[in-house]
Amino acid sequence: MNGPALLVVIEHGYRGSAEVQFSDLLYVCLGLHSRLGGADLLLRGGAVSFAVEAGPVPPLRIGARLLETAPDPRRSLARLLAAGVRAWADEADLNHRGFTADRLIDGVAAADGAELAAQWPEYQRVWFL
Amino acid sequence: MAVAGTEPGPFDWDLLIALTAAPFASDVVTTVLRLLDATLRRGARTQVWACGYATALTQRSLGLFKPADVLDLRAVFPSTAAMVGDLLREYPESLLWQVCRFCAEDRGALEHIDGVPIRSFSRFAGRVAASATTVYIGGA
Numbered sequence: 181m182n183g184p185a186l187l188v189v190i191e192h193g194y195r196g197s198a199e200v201q202f203s204d205l206l207y208v209c210l211g212l213h214s215r216l217g218g219a220d221l222l223l224r225g226g227a228v229s230f231a232v233e234a235g236p237v238p239p240l241r242i243g244a245r246l247l248e249t250a251p252d253p254r255r256s257l258a259r260l261l262a263a264g265v266r267a268w269a270d271e272a273d274l275n276h277r278g279f280t281a282d283r284l285i286d287g288v289a290a291a292d293g294a295e296l297a298a299q300w301p302e303y304q305r306v307w308f309l
Numbered sequence: 310m311a312v313a314g315t316e317p318g319p320f321d322w323d324l325l326i327a328l329t330a331a332p333f334a335s336d337v338v339t340t341v342l343r344l345l346d347a348t349l350r351r352g353a354r355t356q357v358w359a360c361g362y363a364t365a366l367t368q369r370s371l372g373l374f375k376p377a378d379v380l381d382l383r384a385v386f387p388s389t390a391a392m393v394g395d396l397l398r399e400y401p402e403s404l405l406w407q408v409c410r411f412c413a414e415d416r417g418a419l420e421h422i423d424g425v426p427i428r429s430f431s432r433f434a435g436r437v438a439a440s441a442t443t444v445y446i447g448g449a
Contacts, residue, residue: 197339199332199366201386202378210380242342242392243349243399249386250339259380 183266184218185304193226193253198240201249205309206230206256212307213265220303221260221267222296223288228269230257231288232279254285261287268296322405323353325440327433330448331362332389337446338366342392344444349400356405358428358436364413367393367406369420390422397424409433 188209195205205227213219223230230253239248261267271281271290281290300306326344330337341357348355359366371390378384393406407428413419421427428436437443 194336196333197336198342198392199338199389201375202381202384203375207378207380240339240343242346243396245387245392245395247387247392249384 183302184213184216184220186212186216186219187222187300187303187306188212188219189222189224189306189308190227190230191225191308193229197250198242198247200251201247202251204251204253204256206253206260208309209265210256210260210263213260213263219265221265222270223267224270224273224293226273226277228273228277228279230254231267231269231285232274232283233285257285257288270296320439320441321354322356322436322440323442324348324355325358325436325443326355327358327360327437327443327445327447328363329360330446332366335448337448338363338389341446342396345396345404349396349403352403354403356407356436356440358407358409358433360409360412362412362416364408364416364418366390367408367421367425368418369422394422394424397422407436 190205190209209219209221234254237250237252239246240250257267267288268291269284269288270293272293274281274290284290326341328337328341332338345355345357366389368390371388373388373391375386375388378386397404397406407426408418408421410427410429413427419427
């Protein structure tokens with residue numbers, strides 16, 4: 181195959197915020213991409229929202245502290261794309277949540293989940309984060 | 310006829326947050342921190358009872374900062390222990406963060422930052438009774 185040996189699949193969004201900050205799942209994915217010779221990324225379920233255009237995540241006020249480092253999945257995803265990761269979002273899951281493909285950030289393509297699944301055998305590894 | 314323990318106020322605490330959901334799995338930790346900010350800022354007396362893996366949030370071993378971001382080594386990120394510790398110092402009279410002894414022992418999380426007591430679960434009912442409102446944030 182021409183692509184990387186690893187496909188990373190993320191299905192669940194909202195996996196922590198104040199306790200996570202920079203170290204979100206896309207940070208993990210970037211580490212896998214860097215250390216394992218490349219990775220493709222498939223967003224399914226609630227995680228498709230990572231790729232939907234939105235404003236920056238606002239800071240959180242926690243007492244006297246202004247926490248300005250909450251995870252921003254679009255920022256994290258942009259870093260992944262810049263590193264050369266190819267990314268898709270499951271179109272049915274997008275539509276199910278009221279989004280259309282034209283809301284995706286540049287570099288992420290909507291795709292038919294079944295067609296993508298048919299390509300999974302081309303990867304040596306398919307890992308669900 | 311009044312039933313013991315159900316009489317309305319006065320209560321020692323306005324709000325009890327029972328947090329049993331695990332961090333790093335959903336947005337519950339952020340929800341709790343925001344609830345604390347909102348209620349304490351309004352002058353409420355609020356206590357947290359941390360159970361399950363939420364007992365890990367205030368471990369002394371977390372230190373003040375998260376591990377370094379290898380992509381930005383100069384940046385620093387506060388730990389949850391630091392966030393809770395700062396709130397405790399800011400609201401020493403109106404915030405109590407306590408952890409469940411059973412859950413803490415079960416997870417080896419017995420060393421906590423100053424001001425965070427470890428309490429037997431047998432005291433939980435008393436904490437509920439002493440609070441005008443209890444919000445239970447559960448979930449696996």
